[in-house]
Amino acid sequence: MIHLVDAASVEGRDPIEDIKAINKELEAYNPEIAKRPQVIAANKTDLIYEDGESENPIDRLKKEFESKGIKVFSISGATGAGIK
Numbered sequence: 001m002i003h004l005v006d007a008a009s010v011e012g013r014d015p016i017e018d019i020k021a022i023n024k025e026l027e028a029y030n031p032e033i034a035k036r037p038q039v040i041a042a043n044k045t046d047l048i049y050e051d052g053e054s055e056n057p058i059d060r061l062k063k064e065f066e067s068k069g070i071k072v073f074s075i076s077g078a079t080g081a082g083i084k
Helices: 015-029 057-068
Strands: 002-006 039-043 071-074
Touching: 002 015, 015 057, 039 057, 057 071
Parallel strands: 002 039, 039 071
Antiparallel strands: none
């Protein structure tokens, strides 16, 4: 299963909370589906700007999910970065 999330939080959403909410809904809907392997496609990386104060959202996603066996891929649909 691929979670496609807005890593740049362009719409003000937290991608970590979005993934947790989706997984909670999947678990409630069908626990067998929720157990399937997952990866995260962290999209819109071309819109991430380091401000020196906030933690990089890709690092946050990796810290939260890769220890749980969920690989995070940085991608940009607009530029094609990370798509290959």
